[in-house]
Each structure stands twice: as structure tokens, then as C-alpha cells.
Amino acid sequence: MEDKTTEIKILEAATEVFQEKGMYGARMQEIADKAGINKALLHYYYRSKEKLFETVFRAAVSLMAPRIKGIISSDVPIFDKIRKFTDEYISFLSNHTYLPAFVINELNKNPQLIQEIFLKEIGSSFQILRDDVQKLADKGEIKPVDIEHVLVNMISMSLFPIIAKPLLKTMFNKSEKDYQIFLETRKKLVADMIIDSIKV
Amino acid sequence: MEDKTTEIKILEAATEVFQEKGMYGARMQEIADKAGINKALLHYYYRSKEKLFETVFRAAVSLMAPRIKGIISSDVPIFDKIRKFTDEYISFLSNHTYLPAFVINELNKNPQLIQEIFLKEIGSSFQILRDDVQKLADKGEIKPVDIEHVLVNMISMSLFPIIAKPLLKTMFNKSEKDYQIFLETRKKLVADMIIDSIKV
DNA sequence: GTCTATACTCGGATAGAC
DNA sequence: GTCTATCCGAGTATAGAC
CATH class of the missing domain: 1.10.10.60 (Homeodomain-like)
Known part of the structure; x- marks a missing residue:
């Protein structure tokens, strides 16, 4: 340094x-x-400590945000977006395992700050996604699903196994390598489940 | 009081x-x-504060464990078990919202203790479930699924919206009451998704 | 067992010299 | 810009009367 x-x-x-x-x-x-x-x-x-923390945290979130935005606003079919999302999201989190637990902890201790940062960074992406899904449903290309649940399902299934890794590794009796394979498998598995839940 | x-x-x-x-x-x-x-x-x-917290924490975990065990070892069809699980699990967590975040936090600081408590309380239930699913798959009543992924999916989708509640509430612009309804809706929705993913 | 009063510790923040 | 020294509030923990 x-x-x-x-x-x-x-x-x-x-x-x-x-x-x-x-x-x-x-x-x-x-x-x-x-x-x-x-x-x-x-x-x-x-x-102050708070200002310092805020600076650090914003930088961390800014790492992921543009990638999410990029996927959502890219000009590809919705099913491809979903596959791309689970793939990149799980990959990213695997390489930044500390982030989810970090965000969750802070979310309970300092909700205002975290919410504000998230909304600013990815709030608009969510609106775009909501509109896209609405249009597709209107055209009958997908089921008229509740986008909120779909999004929560997708993020849940991608994120949880990263957060709970130590516990699940023990419970399923997996080595580090086996767990990586487990996560790798989930990329496609999660995307398939989400797609199945919205396709006509 | x-x-x-x-x-x-x-x-x-x-x-x-x-x-x-x-x-x-x-x-x-x-x-x-x-x-x-x-x-x-x-x-x-x-x-001390720490001892007090530990007492509260153990009591909370012990509250949930027997219910999970009860559901898993009950003598009802697997699909009913799944519905019962999402229903009770989401209800329980809604009334103990601090638990998931605490567990995650402690998992990073003190993995041994948490793993030990969890394995002791619900480890055996997992083995029972694994055997049950294997038998059903052999009989062709469900798909030959990977129980680990199914379990992770079910827990993920039930637990994440509880952990991320403050963030999702804001992002989806929901009142406390609306969020409760959102969670209530998920009980059936999650069960349906899991059942769809394993039924023949 | 229950209370009041107080000690002690930790850690963020500031003053002021250089 | 960088340092040493110090302040001060918050919050846990304890002493000791009743």
C-alpha cells in the first residue's frame, strides 16, 4: 500500500x-x-464511521449493479435473460461470498441506508423488467405472472445457497469442490424452474 | 405479564x-x-447480554425443530408434506424474523456452534426425507430428483423474502399489511413450484 | 429477589501541536 | 496532512441497601 x-x-x-x-x-x-x-x-x-462505511458499501454494490442492468436491458428473449441472470448472478456471488451476508446484516441494522443505495442502483432495472413482462403477458407469450414473485423466486434460489454455504456443506457432507459443482448445477436448474413457471 | x-x-x-x-x-x-x-x-x-440472547435463540430453534420433524415423519402423501412445510415454515419465520439474519451472521463468526445445533436438531429429519424421496422415485410416483436441490429450493424461496423484507417492502412499495399478504400468497405458490418440479 | 446508584469499558470523535 | 492526547457518550456490569 x-x-x-x-x-x-x-x-x-x-x-x-x-x-x-x-x-x-x-x-x-x-x-x-x-x-x-x-x-x-x-x-x-x-x-465519521458512517460516512466511511457508506463509501465502501456503495462501491461494493456498484460492482454488481451494472451487470444486472446490462442483462435486463439487453435485447434478447426473456428466457435468455433468465438464463443469463442465474448464470452471472451465481458466478458473481460465488466470487464475492461475503457480500450477501454483509448486505443482510446491514439491512437489519441500518435499513434506510441500504434501501436507498439499492433503489438508486437497481430500482430502475426492476421497473424495466416489470414493463417487459407485462408486455409479453399481454401478447400471450408468457403466463400473466406476478413479476414480484418470479423475481423473488429467482434471487432466492440463487442467493440462499451462497449465504448458507457453511451449513449446507456440512449437512450434505460435501467437499469444497463438490459444493462448487452443486452451485454450478444450480445455474441451469434455477433458470429451468423459473422458465417452467412462466412459459405458456 | x-x-x-x-x-x-x-x-x-x-x-x-x-x-x-x-x-x-x-x-x-x-x-x-x-x-x-x-x-x-x-x-x-x-x-450477560450474550447469555440472554443465547437462551432466547436456543429456545426459538427448539421451537421450530419438532414441527419440522413432525411434518417430515408424518404419515401423509409427499405433496401434502410439502404444502404443510411451506405453510408452517413461512408462518414460523414471520413470527421470528430476527432468526434467519442471526443464524447467517453467526454462521460466519462461529460456524461450529450453529452447525452443531442445527445438525442435532434437524439432521436426522433430512435423512428421513432423503430415504422417503428415494423410495417414491423408485416406485415411479415422483421424478428421480436430487433431494438436495429440492430442499434448498424450498427453503430458499420461503426464507429469503423474510430476510430481505425491509428491502423488498420498499422496492415493491408495499405496506406492512400488503407484505403479509405477499408472504401469505407465497405459501401456496412455493409449494406449487416445488410440487411441479417433482411430479411425474 | 429487587431496587438505586455508580463504576467501568469501549470506541467514536475532537483539539491542538507540529 | 499527520500526529498525540483527550474527551465524552453509550451501554454493560456490579456494589450494596433493603
């Missing part, structure tokens, strides 16, 4: 600590230590 | 507050107020 500005060093250290400990578990002292500076500097650059 | 012993009053108050605020958001003062006693008494009976 030697060449970077203090501001960047702090941000990187904070990202690590917040990801590991969450907003409330994280200690300003630990962040300062990891960045190789002292507590006072944290406040000099970011004013 | 007048007639109960102080110990019970504390436990009930703590359950309410923990459900609402979670382990970290909960304040001992609030629990004391709700129980109609003072903070010192909390420590007299439960030594």
Missing part, C-alpha cells in the same frame, strides 16, 4: 474490515492499523 | 426486543423496561 494516497489506503483497509466484521463489528482502530495510519486521519478524510 | 416470575418476564421481553432489533440493536434498558424491571435484574438472572 506504499505508493497510494492516504485516502485510498484508508478505503482499501476499510473495505477489508467492513466486509469481514460489518458496520457495527468493525473498529475504527483496526481500520487505521491496517491502513498504517492513526484514527484521527480516518475522521480527517471521512468525517 | 403480572403473574409470571421475573425470569419468565425477562425472557419474553428479551424475545420481543431481540426479534425487533437483533442482537446488536437490542438494548438491555429496553428489555428491562418491557419486562417492567430494572437492568440489574437482567444480569442477576442471565449474567
Whole structure:
């Protein structure tokens, strides 16, 4: 971390600590230590713990948001979008396993902030999706489904096995490699279930 | 709460507050107020906040385990078991909303303890279910499905909307009452999806 | 067993020198 | 910009009277 500005060093250290400990578990002292500076500097650059957290969190969400937007607004058939979504979403989460638990924890402790960030980043995508599905249903190309349930189903089945990985690994007696295969299998399985539930 | 012993009053108050605020958001003062006693008494009976929480937590898990066991080992057709499961599971979680988030949080911090509690409480149920499904598949009454995926699907779709409630409420622009209806609707919807995915 | 009063600890925030 | 030293509130925990 030697060449970077203090501001960047702090941000990187904070990202690590917040990801590991969450907003409330994280200690300003630990962040300062990891960045190789002292507590006072944290406040000099970011004013408060809350502001620092917000900066870190926005950056993390911004990683996923454009990919979701890209898939939803892409010009391909709805079934392809669904396959693409489960595929990319599960892949992304597999490589950022800390994120879901992180979001869920913070959601309970600081709902306002998390909601605001999410709505800003992906709220519009949801509206686009809702309209698309409505049009397809009107044309009779899919069932007249409730998009809210469909979306919740798709996200649920993709996300939960990532969050509950430690528990499920033990319960199903799987090795790390086996669990990766299990997740890989789910990409198609989840997409198939969703598609089955909306196709005419 | 007048007639109960102080110990019970504390436990009930703590359950309410923990459900609402979670382990970290909960304040001992609030629990004391709700129980109609003072903070010192909390420590007299439960030594520390952590011990109090653990007591509440174990009680909650123990509440659900026998019901799951009961459903799985009951002598009714598999489709009825599935309907009964989604129904009771979603109802239970709606009344213990803090539980999933806590479990997930602890899974990251203290995987051993949580896994041990879960395996002890519901591990055997899973084996029973696995055997049942195998037999039915052999008899050709259901598809030869992978029980692990089916189980994960069922739990995912029931549990996620509880965890993500604050976010989904905002995103879907629903009132508390509307969200309850949304969850109520899911009981049948999830069961239908699971049944569709395994019926011949 | 139950209370009041208070001690103690942790951790975020700030003042002020350099 | 960076540091040391310090403040101060929040919240858990305990002492001791009744």
C-alpha cells in the first residue's frame, strides 16, 4: 500500500474490515492499523464511521449493479435473460461470498441506508423488467405472472445457497469442490424452474 | 405479564426486543423496561447480554425443530408434506424474523456452534426425507430428483423474502399489511413450484 | 429477589501541536 | 496532512441497601 494516497489506503483497509466484521463489528482502530495510519486521519478524510462505511458499501454494490442492468436491458428473449441472470448472478456471488451476508446484516441494522443505495442502483432495472413482462403477458407469450414473485423466486434460489454455504456443506457432507459443482448445477436448474413457471 | 416470575418476564421481553432489533440493536434498558424491571435484574438472572440472547435463540430453534420433524415423519402423501412445510415454515419465520439474519451472521463468526445445533436438531429429519424421496422415485410416483436441490429450493424461496423484507417492502412499495399478504400468497405458490418440479 | 446508584469499558470523535 | 492526547457518550456490569 506504499505508493497510494492516504485516502485510498484508508478505503482499501476499510473495505477489508467492513466486509469481514460489518458496520457495527468493525473498529475504527483496526481500520487505521491496517491502513498504517492513526484514527484521527480516518475522521480527517471521512468525517465519521458512517460516512466511511457508506463509501465502501456503495462501491461494493456498484460492482454488481451494472451487470444486472446490462442483462435486463439487453435485447434478447426473456428466457435468455433468465438464463443469463442465474448464470452471472451465481458466478458473481460465488466470487464475492461475503457480500450477501454483509448486505443482510446491514439491512437489519441500518435499513434506510441500504434501501436507498439499492433503489438508486437497481430500482430502475426492476421497473424495466416489470414493463417487459407485462408486455409479453399481454401478447400471450408468457403466463400473466406476478413479476414480484418470479423475481423473488429467482434471487432466492440463487442467493440462499451462497449465504448458507457453511451449513449446507456440512449437512450434505460435501467437499469444497463438490459444493462448487452443486452451485454450478444450480445455474441451469434455477433458470429451468423459473422458465417452467412462466412459459405458456 | 403480572403473574409470571421475573425470569419468565425477562425472557419474553428479551424475545420481543431481540426479534425487533437483533442482537446488536437490542438494548438491555429496553428489555428491562418491557419486562417492567430494572437492568440489574437482567444480569442477576442471565449474567450477560450474550447469555440472554443465547437462551432466547436456543429456545426459538427448539421451537421450530419438532414441527419440522413432525411434518417430515408424518404419515401423509409427499405433496401434502410439502404444502404443510411451506405453510408452517413461512408462518414460523414471520413470527421470528430476527432468526434467519442471526443464524447467517453467526454462521460466519462461529460456524461450529450453529452447525452443531442445527445438525442435532434437524439432521436426522433430512435423512428421513432423503430415504422417503428415494423410495417414491423408485416406485415411479415422483421424478428421480436430487433431494438436495429440492430442499434448498424450498427453503430458499420461503426464507429469503423474510430476510430481505425491509428491502423488498420498499422496492415493491408495499405496506406492512400488503407484505403479509405477499408472504401469505407465497405459501401456496412455493409449494406449487416445488410440487411441479417433482411430479411425474 | 429487587431496587438505586455508580463504576467501568469501549470506541467514536475532537483539539491542538507540529 | 499527520500526529498525540483527550474527551465524552453509550451501554454493560456490579456494589450494596433493603
